[in-house]
Amino acid sequence: MTTRVARVLIAKPGLDGHDRGAKVIARALRDAGMEVIYTGLRQTPEMIAEAALQEDVDVVGLSILSGAHMTLVPRVREALNAVELNDVPIILGGIIPEEDYEPLKALGVAGIFGPGTSTEHIRDFINNLVSSNAR
Amino acid sequence: MPADLVPQVLAGNRRALARLLSHVERGEAEAALKALYPHTGRAWVIGVTGSPGSGKSSLVNALTQHYRANGETVAIVAVDPTSPFSGGAILGDRIRMRDLSGDAGVFIRSMATRGSLGGLARTTRDMVRVIDAAGFDRILIETVGAGQSEVEVARVAYTTLVVEAPGMGDDIQAIKAGILEIADVLVVNKADRIGANQTARALKTMLELGHPAARVYHHGQYMTVEAAPAPVAEWIPEVVMTVATERKGIAELAAAIEAHRQHRLRDAGPFDPQALRAELFERAREALFQQWLQTLSPDTIETLIQRMHQRELDPQTAVQQLLAPPSAQEHGHARP
Numbered sequence: 001m002t003t004r005v006a007r008v009l010i011a012k013p014g015l016d017g018h019d020r021g022a023k024v025i026a027r028a029l030r031d032a033g034m035e036v037i038y039t040g041l042r043q044t045p046e047m048i049a050e051a052a053l054q055e056d057v058d059v060v061g062l063s064i065l066s067g068a069h070m071t072l073v074p075r076v077r078e079a080l081n082a083v084e085l086n087d088v089p090i091i092l093g094g095i096i097p098e099e100d101y102e103p104l105k106a107l108g109v110a111g112i113f114g115p116g117t118s119t120e121h122i123r124d125f126i127n128n129l130v131s132s133n134a135r
Numbered sequence: 136m137p138a139d140l141v142p143q144v145l146a147g148n149r150r151a152l153a154r155l156l157s158h159v160e161r162g163e164a165e166a167a168l169k170a171l172y173p174h175t176g177r178a179w180v181i182g183v184t185g186s187p188g189s190g191k192s193s194l195v196n197a198l199t200q201h202y203r204a205n206g207e208t209v210a211i212v213a214v215d216p217t218s219p220f221s222g223g224a225i226l227g228d229r230i231r232m233r234d235l236s237g238d239a240g241v242f243i244r245s246m247a248t249r250g251s252l253g254g255l256a257r258t259t260r261d262m263v264r265v266i267d268a269a270g271f272d273r274i275l276i277e278t279v280g281a282g283q284s285e286v287e288v289a290r291v292a293y294t295t296l297v298v299e300a301p302g303m304g305d306d307i308q309a310i311k312a313g314i315l316e317i318a319d320v321l322v323v324n325k326a327d328r329i330g331a332n333q334t335a336r337a338l339k340t341m342l343e344l345g346h347p348a349a350r351v352y353h354h355g356q357y358m359t360v361e362a363a364p365a366p367v368a369e370w371i372p373e374v375v376m377t378v379a380t381e382r383k384g385i386a387e388l389a390a391a392i393e394a395h396r397q398h399r400l401r402d403a404g405p406f407d408p409q410a411l412r413a414e415l416f417e418r419a420r421e422a423l424f425q426q427w428l429q430t431l432s433p434d435t436i437e438t439l440i441q442r443m444h445q446r447e448l449d450p451q452t453a454v455q456q457l458l459a460p461p462s463a464q465e466h467g468h469a470r471p
Binding site: 026083084 | 153
């Protein structure tokens with residue numbers, strides 16, 4: 001029997017075109033032995049939810065640098081719930097002001113990683129999340 | 136239990152399908168696969184292979200739109216390589232398939248090779264069967280960026296497309312054994328680029344060398360061969376030129392695929408007995424190996440490896456000793 005490989009969707013919702021952070025994370029998670037489904041720029045919440053469903057991912061990682069996280073994150077969460085992926089956690093990276101952390105966590109964001117977070121920390125966080133959420 | 140998902144998969148539930156595919160990928164869906172096998176054989180399975188950057192994903196995107204316009208449902212299995220170092224992977228084929236997003240008649244699944252070298256993952260064939268049973272009309276398999284010898288897809292797909300971009304090399308590259316041999320349709324993608332005609336010509340010449348033709352392409356024109364050979368029932372691959380990103384040549388490509396489908400339906404049909412024989416042997420080989428592995432003590436194996444490492448024992452003799460009955464094996468431990 002094969003060991004469980006974590007599958008992570010990395011997506012950029014909204015209109016900002018800065019995908020370097022998302023690519024750095026994708027690469028780091030690859031090097032941590034995870035399978036990263038990279039969907040690229042300008043994804044709508046519905047596109048993200050549909051990809052998460054088809055790919056049966058364990059975690060959805062969003063990268064937002066536009067400042068629109070308070071609008072986009074709830075929409076992605078709703079879209080995921082609409083396709084019955086209530087149990088798939090969202091993690092968030094990008095430029096997120098600290099005063100938004102608590103409201104975002106209240107919306108069900110499992111983890112928020114700002115600039116300067118070590119990739120090891122993100123890797124360990126996802127591994128914990130996946131093993132505690134094993135389906 | 137994966138088997139519990141079977142009725143939902145047959146009813147077309149996308150989430151159940153996605154879940155079951157994960158179980159299949161982890162090798163824990165034997166019962167479900169058994170239950171679904173009688174429901175397979177309806178979809179037409181098209182393999183798309185070719186070197187990295189030749190435009191496989193864009194072609195799959197364009198071809199899917201073509202089939203969708205005809206009202207056919209399409210599933211895509213896109214394979215990307217697993218890192219040999221970390222075991223991780225970046226599955227990025229969806230990036231070029233964003234046109235298909237939001238269409239309930241399309242299902243895209245990315246998968247990593249997880250150590251397989253033939254251009255597909257070990258479980259790709261089983262995943263394709265599950266998707267087939269779920270009722271899609273067309274299944275497109277996109278292989279990893281392939282070099283010369285990743286030919287596994289031809290055993291899983293019913294029609295295999297080999298995609299080349301202009302500038303593939305000289306015409307000796309075209310007659311080398313390997314990937315070009317598995318093509319049912321040869322696609323010269325990025326046909327708006329310099330060298331596309333040359334590439335198409337090299338491929339056509341390659342085909343004529345293998346298939347006696349009534350007329351040959353020589354010095355830039357078709358010339359009639361004196362004694363035209365009798366027409367053969369064998370499929371002669373077509374060469375199609377496309378610009379996938381501009382949807383050029385896609386209808387012609389679909390027509391070539393359809394011609395091959397008609398040919399294959401008259402011939403072996405989707406389930407080719409030769410491919411089934413290969414599958415049976417492959418599965419039996421794997422099962423026998425696993426069964427046999429259980430009978431060995433790890434100590435025996437370690438001892439043999441140690442002796443090979445010391446150059447006391449050659450690998451050939453080591454295998455003979457492993458395969459010998461247990462009593463003879465104990466004897467094998469003693470130094471000669």
